[in-house]
Amino acid sequence: EAEVAQSPRYKITEKSQAVAFWCDPISGHATLYWYRQILGQGPELLVQFQDESVVDDSQLPKDRSSAERLKGVDSTLKIQPAELGDSAMYLCASSLVSGNTIYFGEGSWLTVV
Amino acid sequence: GIQVEQSPPDLILQEGANSTLRCNFSDSVNNLQWFHQNPWGQLINLFYIPSGTKQNGRLSATTVATERYSLLYISSSQTTDSGVYFCAVEEISGGYNKLIFGAGTRLAVHP
Numbered sequence: 001e002a003e004v005a006q007s008p009r010y011k012i013t014e015k016s017q018a019v020a021f022w023c024d025p026i027s028g029h030a031t032l033y034w035y036r037q038i039l040g041q042g043p044e045l046l047v048q049f050q051d052e053s054v055v056d057d058s059q060l061p062k063d064r065s066s067a068e069r070l071k072g073v074d075s076t077l078k079i080q081p082a083e084l085g086d087s088a089m090y091l092c093a094s095s096l097v098s099g100n101t102i103y104f105g106e107g108s109w110l111t112v113v
Numbered sequence: 114g115i116q117v118e119q120s121p122p123d124l125i126l127q128e129g130a131n132s133t134l135r136c137n138f139s140d141s142v143n144n145l146q147w148f149h150q151n152p153w154g155q156l157i158n159l160f161y162i163p164s165g166t167k168q169n170g171r172l173s174a175t176t177v178a179t180e181r182y183s184l185l186y187i188s189s190s191q192t193t194d195s196g197v198y199f200c201a202v203e204e205i206s207g208g209y210n211k212l213i214f215g216a217g218t219r220l221a222v223h224p
Contacts, residue, residue, distance in 0.1 A: 031209075033212070041216060041217075042117075042199055042201075042214030042215055042216050042217050043156070043199075043214050044214070045211060045212065045213075048209065048211065050209060055207060055208075055209045056206060056207060056209065056211060089154055091156065093156075098209045098210040099143060099144060099203060099210035100161075101146070101158055101161045102146065102158065102201075102212060103158060104148075104155070104156040104157075104158075106153075106154065106155050107154045107155070107156075109154070
């Protein structure tokens with residue numbers, strides 16, 4: 001069964017350092033999502049791609065974060081400088097098109113110390 | 114934006130018991146999905162259910178879109194059902210469907 005791949009699974013970084021997460025969606029899925037989930041809360045959408053274009057990044061702290069999806073396939077989410085409040089799980093998900101069933105990867109746990 | 118409220122926030126069951134989880138949403142939505150997050154953090158899609166009723170094994174879900182709620186039924190619960198159940202609704206934002214999650218119901222099933 002096709003899966004959404006993410007790496008790294010776990011990351012510990014010091015405050016003010018740079019961190020990057022990678023996601024490979026299910027083959028053929030046009031829509032890719034990055035969510036952030038703080039412990040005890042539901043996932044919050046950070047950025048949504050339709051193919052290579054960003055269609056929603058309203059919750060992405062753009063002064064410190066960026067996301068790209070070159071060629072409309074895999075995607076990278078970068079945070080620099082990392083802050084203590086960035087400690088969370090970062091989830092990547094994909095769907096065939098916007099509005100279809102959404103499939104999540106295993107997530108990347110970030111701890112900022 | 115749309116508000117999504119789930120109840121109860123926490124639920125403890127004895128193995129074999131049945132339960133009902135509720136999701137209320139504040140506005141009309143295009144769709145609704147239920148997810149289970151296991152203790153390792155993996156989110157699994159359970160149902161894609163804009164309206165009506167669906168069943169998958171011991172789980173079933175009903176969405177009444179006109180009354181803005183959805184219910185997830187778990188029958189004969191097992192310890193492997195433990196985890197967090199999320200309801201997520203879709204709203205149109207900028208021409209695209211945006212998934213908004215509730216805060217979840219944390220379920221613990223004891224043997």
